[in-house]
Amino acid sequence: MKASSLFVVIISLAFSASAVPQGQQNNRFGGRFGKNNGRNGQNGGGNAGNNTVSTGNNGAGGANADPQTSTTLDPKVIATGFANNGQGQVASLTSSNNFINFCLTVPNLPITNGKQIATGSCNPAPMGAIPSSDNMPSAKFTVPKNGDTLQENTPFTITMAIANFQSGAFTNAQENYFAAPQQLNGQGQIIGHSHVVVETLTALDQTTPTDPKKFAFFKGLNAAAANGVLTADVTTGLPAGFYKLSSINTAANHQPVLVPIAQHGSLDDAVYVSE
Structure with missing residues (x-):
């Protein structure tokens, strides 16, 4: 064999021998690179998630943002009991975020937004x-009394x-209703106001329900x-007739007063009179 031919064969074998390991090495490197990228991607995803949580916790104004202007829920006020359905006669709705987006479950209804x-x-x-149970409000009509007969049109x-009850707190019912x-107050009493409403009856012993949309007299006591x-x-x-006089005690934004226990006496009063 000529020296030149032998040289070509040696070079060819060396090239072939070195090419395979390099390819395998590239594959192994590629695998490790892919795995590392995967890990980096997971870490990146985790970091992105953490950043999201951090941003959410900090809100628009950062870590020192006023919680009363932040648009995120502070973990300190999450009511964990809301996640329990109670297993009662009817299961309660449950939530792990204080029902902050509950209104999205009824998209057919507009947001109350301070309006009636x-x-x-x-x-x-x-x-x-x-309030505490010792601070539940209570009301009783003194005039007229139950069963009184009044002069008609007088x-x-x-x-x-x-x-x-701290009465006299009355927000704008056209702009701040339930808002x-x-x-x-400082004594632990509900801050709000009351209303009185007079409904017409067919008789003092009427047993059919009245229509809440109809009344003879209504006044908010601001x-x-x-x-x-x-x-x-x-x-x-x-006018001459039969009437039911009722109170409606509410918080300042017109919602019915809320008390701490289910078993309690009436927070309002009602009397029946005739003219």
């Missing part, structure tokens, strides 16, 4: 501060004694109680 929407709506405001003044949580008594003037009196 007669066709129905969904209100996202929390219930708010609940002005009279409704008077109602009220206890454990804020119930609040308590003044504070004087010596524990609220008043409302019925300036034109009432």
